[in-house]
Amino acid sequence: AIERTFSIIKPDATRRNLTGAINAKIEAAGLRIVAQKRIHMSKAQAESFYGVHSARPFFNDLVSFMISGPVVVQVLEGEGAIAKYRDVMGATNPANAAAGTIRKDFAESIEANSVHGSDAAETAAVEIAYFFAGTEIVG
Ligand code: CMP
Numbered sequence: 001a002i003e004r005t006f007s008i009i010k011p012d013a014t015r016r017n018l019t020g021a022i023n024a025k026i027e028a029a030g031l032r033i034v035a036q037k038r039i040h041m042s043k044a045q046a047e048s049f050y051g052v053h054s055a056r057p058f059f060n061d062l063v064s065f066m067i068s069g070p071v072v073v074q075v076l077e078g079e080g081a082i083a084k085y086r087d088v089m090g091a092t093n094p095a096n097a098a099a100g101t102i103r104k105d106f107a108e109s110i111e112a113n114s115v116h117g118s119d120a121a122e123t124a125a126v127e128i129a130y131f132f133a134g135t136e137i138v139g
Pocket of ligand 1: 053062110115
């Protein structure tokens with residue numbers, strides 16, 4: 001089925017001018033970027049977005065990292081977009097990521113891992129709505 005997923009190009013990637021290189025991998029995989037904007041998240045926004053991880057030991061560092069510079073938030077659309085984008089991203093830890101994936105080619109560490117993608121349909125819908133109005137998504 002045609003799905004939409006939510007993506008973030010993280011501060012480590014925007015800092016190194018990798019937005020276009022990451023978008024090229026996304027598009028080469030057949031995913032369409034149907035919404036995109038560059039923002040600087042507030043601390044409250046990052047804490048709320050990653051609220052599911054609030055009890056984890058890496059939570060404070062993760063929030064600090066995500067507000068350390070601009071990010072690019074995106075909506076990606078395509079056949080099986082949620083699983084497909086997870087394949088394109090590669091494993092959370094770049095040390096475990098497969099060849100040719102975004103994280104293998106670009107990520108610096110498990111924290112500075114260049115991209116985020118939704119893990120399921122329910123979270124995708126919530127994450128998209130967190131950053132985009134319906135009118136900003138043009139399929
Ligand atoms: P992301 O897909 O954005 O979801 C949560 C993020 O926490 C994850 O990518 C990593 O960037 C970050 N993170 C930092 N440390 C860890 C860790 N030890 N395990 C999992 N995620 C981590």
